[in-house]
Structure formats: C-alpha cells, structure tokens
Amino acid sequence: MSLLEVRGLTVAFRSEGRFLRVVEAVDLDLEEGRILGLVGESGCGKSVTARSLMRLLPEPPARIEGGSIRFAGNDILALDEAAMRRLRGDRLAMIFQEPMTSLNPTWTVGFQIEEALKLHTDLPAAARRERSLELLRRVGIGAPERRLRQYPFELSGGLRQRVMIAMALACGPDLLIADEPTTALDVTVQAQILELLARLREELGMAILLITHDLGVVAEFCDEVAVMYAGRIVEHGRVADLFARPRHPYTNGLLASTPRLRGRRGRLPTIPGSVPPPDRRPPGCPFAPRCQRVLERCRSAMPGLAGDDGHLAACWNPVR
C-alpha cells in the first residue's frame, strides 16, 4: 500500500456567500522514499491540495467537500486535532516558500529546534541540544554552535531554509511536504537546497511531495509528477515519460512555452488566453477554451485520468 493515498479530494472556498471549488476530485499516490512533484501555474490548486494533506486549511472559509486522505494507515480527514498535531510533528512535516512564516522571529534557532524536540520526543535537555547540533550539521550548516544562538533575521535566505528543513527533520518524518521551497531563493542557492533535499531523501528514506511551478525543478529532482490545471490533475506519470511524451495538451503547451538554456532561441510557442478563475470555469474540461486539440465533447464532459504503464492523462484527445 502507498504511504500516501488521496482519493477524490475536493476542496471549496467560501467567497461572496457561495462555495467555489478550487480543488476537484484529486487522486494522488506516493510510495515510501519517492519524490512526487505537484506542478502547475498560480491558482491551479497545488498549494491548497498540500495544505489539505496537513489539515492546515482554515475552515471556514475552506471546506473539504469530499474525498479521502490516507497516510501511513491514518484516515487524515477523520483525525481529531490532537491526533493530527502529533502526526504533524512526528511522521508528516511541511516546509514553505518563506521560512520566516514558520520560524518565530523572537526565538533563537536553538530554542525553536529544541521546542520541536520537546514536543515530539522524550529526550532529556542535554540530548536535545546534541540532537539540534546534529540536525544543523545534517542540513549542511557550518559552525552549528554559533547558529543555535542566532535569531532568524540574522540568517540569509538559504540558511533560514536550511534551519526550517532541520526543524522539519527533527522527528524523522516519513513524508516531507515542500511547498515551493526554493522559489524565493537565488538560483545558485536553490541548487544547494535541492541537492540537500535529494541527499536527505537518500539518507533518511523519507518521501517528498514537492509543490512547484517550475518544470525544471521537477525534471531534475522528482521521480514522478502530477500536473494540475484549474483544480484538477490533468496528467500524472514518471518524470522521464511525462517530459519525453506529454499527453495532455496543457502539459505539452507548458513545456513548449518554457524558455530554455539550449536549443532553438527566439519566438516561443504560447498557450492562448489565460487560466479561468474558479467562478468562471467552463463545463467539461477546464482547458477546452484554450486547447488546440479541442473536440465537441470536451466542452460538455470532463474526461477521467486514463492511460497505460502509470502514465495517465485526463483528456479526450491526448497528444500521441
């Protein structure tokens, strides 16, 4: 059985007196020790999906309208808040784009890491300090004794992200959810953080769900990828398959319009139009109004994910 199994997850947000669906019928599977990329443009529902898994969505305005989330034998949507809190520190951890949102600016780095250890382990004080130093070393922070005494604002963006990763690792989670963890970082620092995450996956055997808008990051870092568009997963497969032979016209268009460092230069192919907001999604396939392969039925019926050998696309007329 998968470590994480999401079926039919549907999430709505209250807006001006009505509920608008922002995530619809999302299925995801993640095996132990694997890295799955959840990729899409802004507003596609990838971050809402991630927060649903952690039960971090404020309800209201959010409302989970359907589906199930099973993680390591737990029915996440049925857990009470106390059980959920235990799970979150223990086996399930999350890091964010901006570490300052999850680091407390008035506490030293050492105090925050030790707090996490106090909550989730029964280590005595001296062992907690030892473990804090070990965690900082593990995420590649030099002079960890000095760093423990520093405040978050004294650290660079890359160091803050490393501290946040160290805290997430405090209890050796089975699954790390990383929501755009390198988007705010410069490209040389992004490369360092991605290498760190890849190394930690090897060493600790944890699975990673990486939320990103960057297809390059997915290609270089992930084992599998799910592409989201307008609240739905439109394509899912192994990274090598999906990038080599995208089946959904949206994935295909997205890859074609991404500027590259090699190959032909100049005019980029584009996807016409823009993503419809949640209150203006058309019936049928949400990509139909922008799609060059659109058929009559695309405008009335949403296709399910279908395909072979683990490479699935939700499309009536997939690219071949």
Add this chain to the structure above:
Amino acid sequence: MTGESELLRVEELSTRFPVQGGVIHAVEGVSFTQRSGETMGIVGESGCGKSTLARSILQLVRPSSGRVLFEGTDLVGLSARRMRALRRHLQIVFQDPMASLDPRFTIGRILEEPLVIHGFGSKATRRARVAAMLEQVGLDPTAASRYPHEFSGGQRQRIGIARAIMLEPRLVVLDEPVSALDVSIQAQILNLLADLRESLGLSYLFISHDLAVVRAICDRVAVMYLGRILEEAPTEQLFAQPAHPYTEALLSAVPQPEPGARRRRVVVSGEPPNPEHPPEGCPFHPRCPRAMPVCRREPPGMRALGDGRRVACHLHDPNLVDGSGQN
C-alpha cells in the same frame, strides 16, 4: 533594425548608498555600449545591482560617478529641465504593473497621461492613439474605460508596456517584466515585446534574474555580481561558452525541463556576500571553484577576448595563466 548607431554608452558608472557605518557599492565601475535596435540583457542574482544600474542609467537614482551617454548626451548631471525633455525617449516597465498603475484611473486615462504631459495632439487624436496602442499590445480598445483591477497579471503587463511606448521612446528599460507571470503568460509577453521591437524599432535594456528568459529575447548579455559586470558577450556565445566561472556556475545551477540530460553541475558554495563588505580582489573569489592566489589580492580588469566577449577574470590573463587554464 536601425542598425549600427550607438544608442547608449555607460562609462565607469558607480552608484553608492551611504548606510549606517558604511557605504554600499550597489553599482561599481560598470561600462558597456548598446547599439540602436539591440536588446541588451543584464542578468544576475538578487542584490547584484542590476535594478540600481537601470535606475542609475535613467537618473532615477543619482550615480556617484561615471557617465551615461544617451545618443551622445551625458545624462549624469543634466539639468532637470533638459532631463525632462529627454524622458520621453527613455521609458521603464516594472515587474509588478499593479504597483505602477494608479488604481483610481481608467486605463484610457493612464495611457493618455504621457501624451498630455508632453503636449501631444488634441484630445481626439490622443484618444485615437490610446485605442491604437491597446490594439497593438493585444488588448481590446474597450479596455480604455476599465480600471487596472479588472485585468489579469498578463493583461496589466500589456498595459504597463503600452504606457511605456505611448511616446515611441528610443530606449525602454524592462525591469524583470515577466518575473511575476506564469510560464504560459510569460511566453505571450516575451513574444509581444519582440513584435513591438520589430514594428516600432525599439531598443530594450532587459533586466532579469532568469537566464532562460534572457536567452530568449536578448542579443547581448552582461552578467552582474556584487555591483560589477563580470562578463559580457553576444547571447549565443555567453550560453555556449561562458568565460567567467560565475557565469558557468549560474548556467549549471538552472534546472532544465529535460530529465536525464542533466549536466555537470558547477557547485558554488555559500551565498553572495553582503555588498556593504565586498571581498578584496575579485568579488567572486570566495565562492569561485577556480580561485587563484592573485584573485584574493587584485580585482581583475575587464579584458576583451577578441570574439565580442569581455570578461573580468584572471583566468583569462595570459600573463598569469597558460593555455591550459592552470597557473
């Protein structure tokens, strides 16, 4: 293409900001030349000084020293009156169009404003020009009666571009114009910029942190680090044969959407140093995988490589290094 004439010549431009207990060297001894019709890219990571350089060229911040020759006229120290007259030829587009479009005004009024300021035509001709410009940037002319918040990010950037080119400027500075946009919208805007360059004979100075975007639209690229240009080259050459170790590291760090085609990664450790305390010698030496003893002592001068490339790196000094790249 207007061809070979020189549009902009920046000579030894430096901009320093006083801060508590010191000075930040935001731009330090930058020189380059841009020809008319050319798209010049300035690329670098955050804090490298690329945006300050753009603002120093436009005299939106006051340079500390150096010259900015725009069609032969030095903009540094120009009187306010003469600078105002030149402004119509020098325009800028920002990353976040929402921050630069007044939410209280209609698009029509926003676009008409530069025409009014520079005393262009009658009300009727101005209106007609606004309608024509909206069409040129791919918007419906009825957009004129609507407000900025009614448009998506991509549409707002089209409006920002329209405003910048209302007066047919000779140089448009684009400061991270597509960085806030999703990939599919980014491609639309890059193509629009290329079309406008073609049809209106514009010249762009394109500021970006995104190497792939710069490669798509620029003719020449300068790489900045800690306020200095480390390398400048025609786009094809810069990407095919980077001459500076920093350029090489930067290129190898960009994740590419091509699984399996993973290149040898030049890992640079650490992060860019604080511009308040730049290192002695070459600004990149503390992170450079190929640093030599001389790099710690002497800042390398800019050296022409004879094929249109210029690089500030001791590795290219034949007196210090033999052909094998070893010293």
